[in-house]
Each structure stands twice: as C-alpha cells, then as structure tokens.
Amino acid sequence: MRIAMIGSGYVGLVSGACFTQFGHDVICIDRDAAKIERLRKGEIPIYEPGLDRMVADNVRAGRLAFDTRLEDAVGNADAVFIAVGTPTRRGDGHADLTYVYAAAAEIAAAIRGYTVVVTKSTVPVGTGREVARIIREARPAAEFDVASNPEFLREGAAIEDFMKPDRVVIGVESQRARDVMAGIYRPLNLIQTPMVFTNIETAEVTKYAGNAFLATKITFINEIADLCEKVGADVHDVARGIGLDGRIGRKFLHPGPGFGGSCFPKDTLALAYTAREANAPQTIVEQVIAVNDARKKRMAQKVVDFCGGSVNDLRVGVLGLTFKPNTDDMRDAPSLDIVPALKAGGAKVVAFDPEGMNEAAKLLPGIEFAKTAYDAATDADVLVVITEWHEFRGLDPRRIKEVMRQPRIVDLRNIFNPEEMRGLGFAYEGVGRPAPRV
Numbered sequence: 488m489r490i491a492m493i494g495s496g497y498v499g500l501v502s503g504a505c506f507t508q509f510g511h512d513v514i515c516i517d518r519d520a521a522k523i524e525r526l527r528k529g530e531i532p533i534y535e536p537g538l539d540r541m542v543a544d545n546v547r548a549g550r551l552a553f554d555t556r557l558e559d560a561v562g563n564a565d566a567v568f569i570a571v572g573t574p575t576r577r578g579d580g581h582a583d584l585t586y587v588y589a590a591a592a593e594i595a596a597a598i599r600g601y602t603v604v605v606t607k608s609t610v611p612v613g614t615g616r617e618v619a620r621i622i623r624e625a626r627p628a629a630e631f632d633v634a635s636n637p638e639f640l641r642e643g644a645a646i647e648d649f650m651k652p653d654r655v656v657i658g659v660e661s662q663r664a665r666d667v668m669a670g671i672y673r674p675l676n677l678i679q680t681p682m683v684f685t686n687i688e689t690a691e692v693t694k695y696a697g698n699a700f701l702a703t704k705i706t707f708i709n710e711i712a713d714l715c716e717k718v719g720a721d722v723h724d725v726a727r728g729i730g731l732d733g734r735i736g737r738k739f740l741h742p743g744p745g746f747g748g749s750c751f752p753k754d755t756l757a758l759a760y761t762a763r764e765a766n767a768p769q770t771i772v773e774q775v776i777a778v779n780d781a782r783k784k785r786m787a788q789k790v791v792d793f794c795g796g797s798v799n800d801l802r803v804g805v806l807g808l809t810f811k812p813n814t815d816d817m818r819d820a821p822s823l824d825i826v827p828a829l830k831a832g833g834a835k836v837v838a839f840d841p842e843g844m845n846e847a848a849k850l851l852p853g854i855e856f857a858k859t860a861y862d863a864a865t866d867a868d869v870l871v872v873i874t875e876w877h878e879f880r881g882l883d884p885r886r887i888k889e890v891m892r893q894p895r896i897v898d899l900r901n902i903f904n905p906e907e908m909r910g911l912g913f914a915y916e917g918v919g920r921p922a923p924r925v
C-alpha cells in the first residue's frame with residue numbers, strides 16, 4: 488500500500504515509520520520545512536526510543552521519505568492519514584481543528600484516484616464528517632471515503648504500542664474503505680490483534696472515552712493518596728490491594744503530582760466541551776479536570792510546607808521536568824506549575840532532566856540546568872522529584888546526602904524507599920504514604 492502521512496510529529500512520524508515496517512511505502516509530510524530538512528538528514532526531531540534506527544533502516548530501504556509538499560504523495564496514495572495537532576482552542580476548551588481542516592482542504596486539491604482519508608489525530612465526534620464535507624465541496628467528483636483510526640500509542644513506548652497494540656479501532660462506512668484499512672493493518676492479524684470496526688462517530692468517541700477513563704483512574708488514586716496521607720495508610724498498598732482485582736486492574740494507579748502531557752489535559756477538556764454541546768454533560772470528567780488542575784497547583788505548596796512554610800532563598804534541586812519519563816515532551820507537564828511557583832516563592836531552582844532540558848529551557852526561563860542528577864542535588868536545601876525517569880531510581884542516596892546542603896527530599900513520584908531514606912538521615916516526604924511514627 489502507498490500511504491501519505493500528513494503531519495510528522497510524535498504520532499505521524501512513529502505511525503509512518505511503523506507502517507513502513509509493515510511493508511508499506513510511506514511519505515511523511517510536514518509543513519515545518521526545518522523539521523523535514525532534519526528528517527532528510529537522518530536527524531529525529533523528537534526523543535522516542537528506537538525511532539532513529541527504524542527511520543534510518545526504512546529510509547535506506549526506500550520505503551520511507553519526507554516532504555513538505557503533499558501533492559504527489561497524496562495523489563499516489565491508497566490512504567492519506569491526517570496526524571496533525573489538535574491542541575486546545577483558546578478560551579473554551581474545545582479542540583482546535585484548524586490544522587485538521589486545513590489538511591483536509593490541501594488533500595482535497597491533491598486526490599487523484601480512489602483514496603481513503605483517515606483521521607489519526609484525536610478529533611471530536613463529527614470531525615470525520617466535516618472532513619468529508621470539505622473534500623466533497625472542493626472536489627465533488629473526487630473518489631474517496633473518510634475513516635477514523637484513532638491512535639492509542641504512548642510516548643516513550645510508542646513503537647512497541649504501535650507494533651503490538653491492544654487493539655486497533657477503525658471507523659469506516661464503506662466496504663471499500665474497510666478493505667483498504669484491513670489491508671494496511673494486515674500484519675497485525677498475525678499476532679491476533681483485535682480489530683474493532685465501527686462507524687466513524689463511534690471511533691471518534693472511543694478515543695476520548697479511553698483517555699478520559701485513564702485520566703479518571705489517575706485522579707482517583709491521587710485523591711485516595713491524599714486520604715492515605717491524612718490517616719496513616721500507604722497508597723501503594725491500597726493500589727495493589729484494589730489493582731489485583733481483575734475488574735479494576737493495576738495500571739494507572741500510581742499517585743503523583745497530577746497528569747499532564749500532550750493528550751489527557753486537552754482531550755478531557757475537549758470531551759467535556761463536546762458533551763456539553765451535545766447536552767450530555769460528562770460531570771465526572773469535568774470534576775477530574777478540576778481536581779487535577781488544583782492538584783498540580785498544590786504540589787509547590789507541598790514543597791513549601793515541607794520546608795517549614797517558605798522556600799525563600801532556598802536552593803531547590805529538581806529531578807525531572809518532562810510530563811513523564813522517556814520523552815522530551817513538556818506539554819502541560821506538572822513541572823510547568825511547580826517550578827514557577829517555587830521561583831515565585833523566592834527559591835533558586837536547579838533542574839536536571841535526561842531528555843527534556845532543551846524543551847524546558849523555552850518554557851521555564853530563569854532556572855539553572857544541571858548536567859547530572861547529582862549536580863542538581865549539589866548544595867540543594869531540598870530535592871524535588873517531579874518525573875520518575877528510570878535512572879533516578881538508581882541514584883545512590885548516600886551520595887545525594889553528601890552533596891546536599893540539607894538532606895531533604897520531596898518525592899512526588901515515590902521512587903525512593905521512605906524507610907531507607909529516613910534511615911539514612913533524610914527528611915523525606917512522598918505522596919500518599921504515612922508519616923514516620925514518632
């Protein structure tokens with residue numbers, strides 16, 4: 488199959504590369520000329536484990552190419568995927584569909600033979616139909632179908648998720664489009680991946696329902712963590728105790744500073760907006776958004792309280808800035824709330840993140856970046872763990888204690904063992920864990 492991928496960000500680039508791995512020919516398009524230039528030189532503009540090698544191999548094999556112009560790629564394609572951004576629209580929380588509709592208009596002008604136009608971007612229900620309308624209006628004689636194929640990959644594990652998904656959801660409304668989509672995903676039949684074929688609206692709702700459910704699960708355990716702190720219970724044991732129940736499941740029961748990232752914040756907002764418009768308000772999701780926003784704001788205060796009511800003139804070491812490990816993505820990361828609030832409280836912030844510091848430098852002016860985790864801890868009055876990068880788990884607490892001015896840790900991801908840290912002489916506070924008995 489020949490595929491054109493419109494948008495070469497996290498989703499477009501990973502999906503495009505993985506489709507070539509399925510044996511298809513893919514051209515990844517992006518209007519950002521600098522991004523395409525870098526990709527052509529073999530540079531990967533994002534950090535995603537394994538992606539550089541997969542891209543290089545498939546470029547070498549002649550299956551993967553990059554372009555800023557979509558005419559030829561779309562004209563020759565069996566399927567065109569729209570994988571452009573759908574950020575939150577300013578003011579009302581709805582998804583900004585400007586990029587999707589602009590892509591649809593460009594695709595309309597370039598379609599030649601029968602083409603399936605697939606939205607892979609996360610788009611509110613009704614968008615697929617609007618894409619069809621845009622194309623039909625511009626080119627009444629064009630032969631095409633629209634399809635919805637939401638993407639469920641996680642940044643940091645994107646390739647594994649794409650190549651071995653739990654399921655593939657495909658909204659289609661003609662047998663011809665269904666055959667094309669089934670052909671694209673045929674290699675996944677070999678590993679018996681469930682294919683969920685639905686109508687277009689159902690596929691669109693499924694993506695938002697999935698993300699909203701996961702965001703709810705995170706927020707639920709975060710509130711349970713608050714309760715645990717107050718009553719002397721341990722949230723990890725609670726999470727294990729409930730998570731072993733097959734009806735609940737163990738994933739997404741890790742307490743932390745609140746969810747962030749490129750998807751959950753904007754997708755919960757967009758779902759709440761769509762649902763209000765449809766007169767079917769999602770009150771649980773609305774509450775999740777409010778609770779999570781408040782939590783992210785409260786985390787800096789947790790550090791301030793731990794330091795006795797003020798961080799003025801304190802040196803605060805920060806470990807981790809990205810919204811989760813294994814990505815350089817800073818979109819809506821909790822650090823964007825926590826770090827400025829600490830600075831506003833008079834702290835001098837010195838941060839280290841294994842991959843996120845370039846992005847973070849654009850968003851967090853006025854902080855110092857350290858070369859290593861130990862450098863961030865050096866001379867610090869308190870160390871705050873915001874992102875649970877794997878390498879932080881391997882840090883030597885004795886060495887951290889040696890370099891810090893005051894051995895104090897606020898561990899917002901519970902990566903350290905509280906008893907061990909307290910035993911070594913740290914003042915230590917995690918999330919949802921009992922205070923030491925005195």
Ligand SMILES: NC(=O)c1ccc[n+]([C@@H]2O[C@H](COP(=O)([O-])OP(=O)(O)OC[C@H]3O[C@@H](n4cnc5c(N)ncnc54)[C@H](O)[C@@H]3O)[C@@H](O)[C@H]2O)c1
Binds near residue numbers: 493497586
């Ligand atoms: N990032 C994730 O983990 C993830 C997971 C699942 C779904 N999604 C969804 O996938 C979509 C894309 O997300 P992303 O994180 O890849 O975004 P991104 O911002 O990383 O990439 C989008 C790219 O599209 C390009 N673009 C915009 N308009 C264009 C046009 N008309 N022609 C060509 N290129 C154009 C931009 O230059 C940018 O490079 C969003 O709807 C998002 O919600 C993201």
